[in-house]
Amino acid sequence: MAPTSEILTAERILEATEEVLRRHGPAKATVVDVARALGVSHGSVYRHFRTKAALREAVTKRWLDRTSGELSGIVTGDTAPEARLRDWLAALFAAKRRKAGEDPELFATYMVLTDEAGTAVGDHITDLTTQLARIIEAGVQTGTFTTPDPESSARAVFQATGRFHDPCYAREWEQPGVEGEFEAVVELVVRGLHV
Numbered sequence: 001m002a003p004t005s006e007i008l009t010a011e012r013i014l015e016a017t018e019e020v021l022r023r024h025g026p027a028k029a030t031v032v033d034v035a036r037a038l039g040v041s042h043g044s045v046y047r048h049f050r051t052k053a054a055l056r057e058a059v060t061k062r063w064l065d066r067t068s069g070e071l072s073g074i075v076t077g078d079t080a081p082e083a084r085l086r087d088w089l090a091a092l093f094a095a096k097r098r099k100a101g102e103d104p105e106l107f108a109t110y111m112v113l114t115d116e117a118g119t120a121v122g123d124h125i126t127d128l129t130t131q132l133a134r135i136i137e138a139g140v141q142t143g144t145f146t147t148p149d150p151e152s153s154a155r156a157v158f159q160a161t162g163r164f165h166d167p168c169y170a171r172e173w174e175q176p177g178v179e180g181e182f183e184a185v186v187e188l189v190v191r192g193l194h195v
Contacts, residue, residue, distance in 0.1 A: 064124040081139030093164040100170040145193040
């Protein structure tokens with residue numbers, strides 16, 4: 001083990017776990033590998049995360065939260081609600097494409113982890129649809145959008161655009177013409193909110 005002079009924090013453990021997952025994949029990565037990368041005993045890792053499953057859930061949540069964080073600034077922006085909605089959907093698509101394209105090994109790992117991640121994925125989807133609902137509600141307040149239930153509309157928008165953010169479609173995100181398809185769906189969704 002490499003000696004470490006830094007204080008062991010949950011964040012350092014999560015960073016190391018991500019690197020171990022990138023190198024070994026979810027099937028072979030162990031808590032011992034994470035501890036070795038940090039230069040500590042595996043017991044030190046378990047003091048922060050009681051089980052391997054808890055560690056994997058936390059690293060998955062951290063990964064998903066990065067996307068939520070990127071989008072939250074758009075929600076509170078000062079542009080018109082329609083522009084915010086378009087920007088938010090485009091940023092979500094871009095973030096997912098970037099994750100899939102720039103680090104395919106880690107993206108594949110997270111595909112496995114999200115399948116086993118207790119509440120992290122559901123919480124992430126709730127966070128994203130809540131962000132959408134805030135944008136739609138702002139549109140209702142300005143008279144831009146017409147919907148009696150912004151939360152329900154947000155879930156519908158999220159589902160309607162799923163092909164452009166659900167990781168199961170990642171292979172399609174680099175196909176020719178996908179940007180045009182994305183723009184057509186967004187246009188249809190936005191027009192639907194104007195009715």
